[in-house]
Amino acid sequence: MVKKMSGLLVGLLLLSLVLGQYDKVSASSIEGIPSAYENEITYLTGKSIIKGMPDGAFHGSDEVTREQAATMVGRALDLDGEQRSTSFPDVNEGSFASGYIQSAVEEGVIKGYPDGTYKPKEIMTRGEMAYLISNAFNLKETSDVSYKDVSNKNNVYHSVNLLTTAGISEGVPGGYFKPEKTITRTEFALFVARGMNPDFKVSQEEEEPLEVIDEKVVDADFLNVRQGPGVNHEKVGKLDPGEVVSVYKREGDWVYISSGNTKGYVNSYYLIDKPTKNWKIALDPGHGGSDPGASANGLIEKNVVLDVGLKTREIVENAGIDVVMTRQSDWYPSLDGRVAIATRNDADAFVSIHANAFISSATGVETFYYAAGLSDREYASVKLASFINNRLYKEMDMSNRGVKNVGYRVVKANPLPAVLTEIGFLTNDEDSSKLKTQKYREAASRAVALGIVDYYNWKE
Numbered sequence: 001m002v003k004k005m006s007g008l009l010v011g012l013l014l015l016s017l018v019l020g021q022y023d024k025v026s027a028s029s030i031e032g033i034p035s036a037y038e039n040e041i042t043y044l045t046g047k048s049i050i051k052g053m054p055d056g057a058f059h060g061s062d063e064v065t066r067e068q069a070a071t072m073v074g075r076a077l078d079l080d081g082e083q084r085s086t087s088f089p090d091v092n093e094g095s096f097a098s099g100y101i102q103s104a105v106e107e108g109v110i111k112g113y114p115d116g117t118y119k120p121k122e123i124m125t126r127g128e129m130a131y132l133i134s135n136a137f138n139l140k141e142t143s144d145v146s147y148k149d150v151s152n153k154n155n156v157y158h159s160v161n162l163l164t165t166a167g168i169s170e171g172v173p174g175g176y177f178k179p180e181k182t183i184t185r186t187e188f189a190l191f192v193a194r195g196m197n198p199d200f201k202v203s204q205e206e207e208e209p210l211e212v213i214d215e216k217v218v219d220a221d222f223l224n225v226r227q228g229p230g231v232n233h234e235k236v237g238k239l240d241p242g243e244v245v246s247v248y249k250r251e252g253d254w255v256y257i258s259s260g261n262t263k264g265y266v267n268s269y270y271l272i273d274k275p276t277k278n279w280k281i282a283l284d285p286g287h288g289g290s291d292p293g294a295s296a297n298g299l300i301e302k303n304v305v306l307d308v309g310l311k312t313r314e315i316v317e318n319a320g321i322d323v324v325m326t327r328q329s330d331w332y333p334s335l336d337g338r339v340a341i342a343t344r345n346d347a348d349a350f351v352s353i354h355a356n357a358f359i360s361s362a363t364g365v366e367t368f369y370y371a372a373g374l375s376d377r378e379y380a381s382v383k384l385a386s387f388i389n390n391r392l393y394k395e396m397d398m399s400n401r402g403v404k405n406v407g408y409r410v411v412k413a414n415p416l417p418a419v420l421t422e423i424g425f426l427t428n429d430e431d432s433s434k435l436k437t438q439k440y441r442e443a444a445s446r447a448v449a450l451g452i453v454d455y456y457n458w459k460e
C-alpha cells in the first residue's frame with residue numbers, strides 16, 4: 001500500500017511536470033510576471049515560448065537553468081523539440097529539454113563544456129547567455145563597446161559585444177557586464193524577446209554620438225551621476241567641484257552629461273555656466289617664507305592659505321580656467337613682486353588669500369577691494385569680491401562681514417581687478433577649529449574658485 005501510494009505520487013508529479021512544460025498556458029493564467037516586463041513576457045507567452053512552471057506561475061525571479069534556457073531559445077527559433085538522444089552524456093532522451101538541446105547543437109547555437117557535458121541543471125551565467133543569444137539570433141555586428149569587467153581577452157568578449165551592439169543588453173549600472181553573474185528567468189526572457197522583436201530592444205539613444213548642446217561647471221562639493229533623470233536611479237559616478245561637463249540633452253531638471261568616461265544624468269541645479277573665453281587668474285596665497293602672517297590656536301596663516309590656494313587652483317583649473325600662482329611653496333614674494341608675477345604671466349585678475357587675526361570674539365569672512373572712483377578695474381574688483389564673499393560665508397558657515405573698500409597694497413597697486421579675501425579668524429576658537437579641517441579648507445577653496453567662475457561668467 002505504501003509502495004503503491006508513492007508510485008502514484010511520483011506519477012502525478014511527472015504528469016504535472018509534463019503538463020507544466022508542454023501544456024499551453026495563456027499569459028493571464030501565469031502568475032508572478034513582473035509588471036515592468038509584462039509586454040515582453042506576454043509577447044513570449046503568446047508565441048508559446050514561455051510556459052508556466054508546474055504550479056502555473058512564471059517564477060521570474062528563479063534562476064534559469066541551462067536546459068530551461070536552451071528550451072526557451074529552441075522554441076524561439078522554432079527548432080525541433082521532440083525528445084531524443086543527445087550528444088551529451090548528461091542529457092538523456094527522457095529530459096524535457098533533450099530535443100531542443102540536440103537541435104541547438106546541430107544548429108551550432110550551443111556547445112557543451114570542454115569535457116563534453118552540457119550540465120543541464122546548472123544555472124546559466126550572463127556570459128553564457130551572451131554566447132547563446134548572440135548565436136541564436138545570428139548576431140554579426142560589433143561596435144566600440146567597453147565594460148570594466150570584460151576585457152578583450154575574456155572568452156565572452158565577442159559575444160558580449162555582439163549582444164550590446166544589437167541593443168539586447170546594456171550591461172549593469174556602473175559600466176559592468178557581470179559575465180559570471182547568474183541570470184533569472186525574467187532576465188533571460190527579456191533577452192529572448194529583444195532578440196526576436198526589435199521593439200523590445202534597449203534604447204540605443206545614449207550610445208549614439210549625441211551632440212553637445214552646452215558645457216557646464218559642477219557647483220557642489222560633489223555631484224552624483226545617475227543612470228536616469230531622478231534620485232531614484234542608480235549612481236554611476238561622482239563629479240568633483242569645478243569639473244566641466246558636456247551637456248547633451250535636458251529632461252526636466254535633469255541633464256544627460258559626460259565628463260571623461262563618466263556618462264549619465266545630473267541635477268542641473270548643481271551646474272553653473274562654464275566661461276568660454278581663455279581666462280587666467282592669479283592666485284596669491286598671502287605671506288610665506290620669513291613672513292608667517294598671523295599665528296593663533298596652533299595655526300600659521302602662511303601654511304593655511306597656501307593649502308587653500310593650491311586646492312583653489314585645482315578647482316579653478318578643473319573649470320578650464322588657467323591659473324598663475326604667486327607662490328606654490330613656503331617662500332616670500334614681495335607685495336609688488338606678487339603683482340609682477342601676475343602681470344608678467346598675463347593674468348587678467350588677482351585674488352589674494354588670507355586668514356584674519358584680531359580679538360578672539362571677531363569672527364567671519366570678509367573680502368577687500370580698492371576703489372577710488374568707478375573705473376572698469378575698480379568696478380570689476382567690487383564684483384569679484386562680491387562673487388567670492390557671497391559664496392565664502394555660506395560655504396564656511398560663518399558670519400558675513402561683507403566686502404570692503406580698503407587700500408591694501410596688492411589690491412591698490414595693481415593694474416588688474418584685484419581682491420584680498422579673508423577666510424576666517426585664526427584668533428577665533430570656532431573659525432580656527434574649522435580652518436584646521438580639510439573639510440573647511442576645501443569649502444573655502446570651492447568658494448574662492450567658484451566665485452572666480454561666477455566672475456568670469458559675469459565678464460562674459
Ligand SMILES: [Zn+2]
Pocket residue numbers: 286287293294301354355
Ligand atoms: Zn594675511
